Amino acid sequence: MKSEVSKIACDAAANVSQDRLWQCLMDLAAVGGLPDGGVCRHALSPEDIEARAMLIGWAESRGYEVSVDEAANLWVRRRGTHRDAEPVIAGSHMDSQPAGGKFDGAYGVLAAFEALQAMDAAGIETRRPVDMVAWTNEEGGRFDRGCTGSSVWSGDMPLEDYLNDVGVDGVRFGDALRATLEATPDLPRRPRSFAAHAYVEPHIEQGPVLEANGVPIAAVTSIQGVRWMNIEFFGAAGHAGTTPHAVRRDAFQAAHRAVASLNSLMDDPNDVIRFTVGRIVVEPNSPNTIPERVLFSIDFRHPDKALLNEKCRVIQASVAEAAGPCSFNITPTTHMDPTLFPQDLVDRIEASAAALGHGCLRLASGAFHDALYAAKNCPSAMIFIPCRGGLSHHPDEWAEPAHCAIGAAVLTATLVDLAND
């Protein structure tokens, strides 16, 4: 059964202003803007505080209720007719990578802000409040455990666990948090966590699929699961000129055999498995010495938990066989199961896109997002828009103004109907 999209939802979506949204994106990108067109806006930094002040000013001038919680997540509420109904939430984050772009995170926050304004412009009321949120420290560029704000709000992590984290600049998270909260002493406080009806996060895809398919919207079905591990081989150093191959214990050649075997294991004609060897450490790393120790990292992702587990069970045996005369060690470093977004919420996003006349793919998210944590608290999903060349975390990151507006329109329609549930 197809989800129904209401006429007032479509009316509100039609009031999305591409120019207004783009101007906000460019104004926000100037805060922490770099000469090369990129953005460096570390979480809880002076630039982050300036960006928050800019957004608060916009929100207050439009009559929205602005508030903040203990984790410095910034909330902007468009009231509903039922003041105490659980809100519908949309947003993302405003912190960036150290050499990041204008759209990662910022687009989700400002698309949500545009949705509130489009509802105003359409003159509609919703039963539930609609909240825009800017989560604290998603990127982890300054404090290396990212998704801080969303993980606290979801109840997945206590805020206290983060307070003593030390940033790349030597500043304690708790101190930067306090300074940020003190910059807006008059803002009302929201509870650390509260019940919500749904969360929808718009984001650039950070991959090339939408662009390659010429489709402006993806309804994101899941965030794929991740297994990270380090695979290490221990051999014996030796003279490259004098040591016959028969007696070598060459840690690099063991690693080479292991990569060959893992490449086969991870081969996927459907190109859904993501398998990356991104880091290699060789010792002593000298041209004429047989390597005695080689470590390489595996980044393995897939939307299906059973497949992740099944492949991981085979890795040990593949590595053991590849080791030959070397010893080896496998150290898991990250283990995240896939997050499946609720089917009905994904359907509603797809239906909104269809009702507005836009093509829509269903995609799994390759990257982590705040939605991963929000989903632990309330039904959550994401909307992707294309980005040029799939590029992200880079000064050249780019999304077309028209795609930004289409994403905001699909978000608006989805939020209006959710807010009238």
Add this chain to the structure above:
Amino acid sequence: MKSEVSKIACDAAANVSQDRLWQCLMDLAAVGGLPDGGVCRHALSPEDIEARAMLIGWAESRGYEVSVDEAANLWVRRRGTHRDAEPVIAGSHMDSQPAGGKFDGAYGVLAAFEALQAMDAAGIETRRPVDMVAWTNEEGGRFDRGCTGSSVWSGDMPLEDYLNDVGVDGVRFGDALRATLEATPDLPRRPRSFAAHAYVEPHIEQGPVLEANGVPIAAVTSIQGVRWMNIEFFGAAGHAGTTPHAVRRDAFQAAHRAVASLNSLMDDPNDVIRFTVGRIVVEPNSPNTIPERVLFSIDFRHPDKALLNEKCRVIQASVAEAAGPCSFNITPTTHMDPTLFPQDLVDRIEASAAALGHGCLRLASGAFHDALYAAKNCPSAMIFIPCRGGLSHHPDEWAEPAHCAIGAAVLTATLVDLAND
């Protein structure tokens, strides 16, 4: 036709003293000795100067003529009956790796010194003078172009080309050279280069073959040729979670394919080809980023120049095919053709071993040695003795006293007959 070994050559060899040689080895190893049993005796360092003084003292006490040349090569002469006949030379070097052992280089110098003493003990005269030499800066551990002394003596390199080299400690080669020469102001000067009848260099094998075969001597037929190159792939960085494999330009996977292809190319059932990937550099070297640049080194060695050239011609095509969507670059860094030692000199070493009742293999040297340069001036060859586990350039480097003595005996017999040519 087998080479003849004279009775007086065998008599002189029988006068080699294992204990005397071993004592000299241990006394020299104490100069620059490290707590872990290793030796750090950088070329032209205070330790090198102390080692020279020790050897000069021993030589003068035994009545030999000690001299030095402009490159600080140290010469110890046992006179011949024909004062002006071209000498027969034996020796090696006294400088060590920074964390080197007791035998690499030192053994060759002291085996040659023992040979002079064995001739004395046997009461024999030779027609030609017999010179022991200790070459300057073979290892390149302080001044990174090694074989300095032998390359100057051979005429292959002008001394002036080395003078402005700067050591790892910031000292100019020319200054360290002057300080070393000034430490022995009274030594007579030998010419920078002169004609010689032959050069024989004893050395530990620095490989496992003699030990594995239970044979105490190798007559070294050649120093294999070397081709070093850096192979570099340039792809595109990308998010490990979001980038489908179909659109990746993964520099690591290109390097992986290239190594697979080169491993096949270099596969040798006779285990004579030496092929090593010892150094790998990955950028940005982050677990969740597709590598955008990977460089790996090739160390490829073989005694046959034609084979070296033939395989190298194929490398370019193999790398181009492996590159796939990446671009690549191949940069040769070292190109040394094989040095073939004269057959008759190798025969004489083998005949000496046989006459003294010792097993002898014919081996190509996997490593460089001063003999490589000496061979550019006069007929040259080498004698290898086993070292434990093939280990060298390491504090645990070890040669058995009996093997040291056998090597000195084979050297003595060979030198006596050469000196009577």
